[in-house]
Amino acid sequence: MNIMRIPRLYVENAEKHEGRKVVIENGGKVIKFLDKDEEYEGDGKVLYQVIYDDFDNYVLMGTVTKDMIIEYEVGGVRQITYIKKGTKLLEIPAEGYKVYPIVDFGCRILGGHRIAALQSRKGDIRFVNTPVNGIVLFLKEVPAKRENYVFYILPEEEIKFEEE
Structure with a gap:
């Protein structure tokens, strides 16, 4: 049986939080996970x-x-994605009588590939394709009369590896 693990999200200046902390130093080159009660003294975020x-x-x-x-x-495999404030994400909606997501968070996707299957009331199947290469960061189910999801994708052109 394959158990899906829910990702952990860490945010700068979060009002309500769970107590776990991460420190970003040197513009994202150093990432430190702190213990629950561990204090941080430094100039990182x-x-x-x-x-x-x-x-x-x-x-x-x-x-x-x-x-x-x-x-x-x-x-x-454990993956960590650091997303800076101001990064542009692509939001792709998928709405239908029945919606079947094909990709999950953390998946790398290629432009033109299917991310969800949509089934009509008559049973016809259509697909939602992504227009860009990127990584699926989040999949939101929107409460509505018909099944409705929004895929949040980090486009490849927003992924930057900064050199010193």
Whole structure:
């Protein structure tokens, strides 16, 4: 049986948080996970763990409003993604009588590939494709009469590896 693990989300200056902390130093080159009671003294940014389902509270008009780190597991491998404030995300809606997500958070996707299958009331199947290469950061289920999801994707052009 394959157990899906919910990612951990850490956000800068979080009002409500779970107590776990991460420190970002040297512009993201150093990431330190602190113990629950461990204090930090330094000039790095402290990010606090928040509820993962609140991810979209930190995105406004497709732009990330606070520095964040997402820690998730893909294929048994722990991955950490640092997203700086101001990063542009692509929001792709998927709405239908029945919606079947094909990709999960943490998945790397290629432009033109399917991310969800939509089933109509008549049983017809259509697909939602992504227009960009990138990484699925979050999948939000929107309460509505019909099934409705929004995929939050970090486009490849927003992924930067800074050299010294």
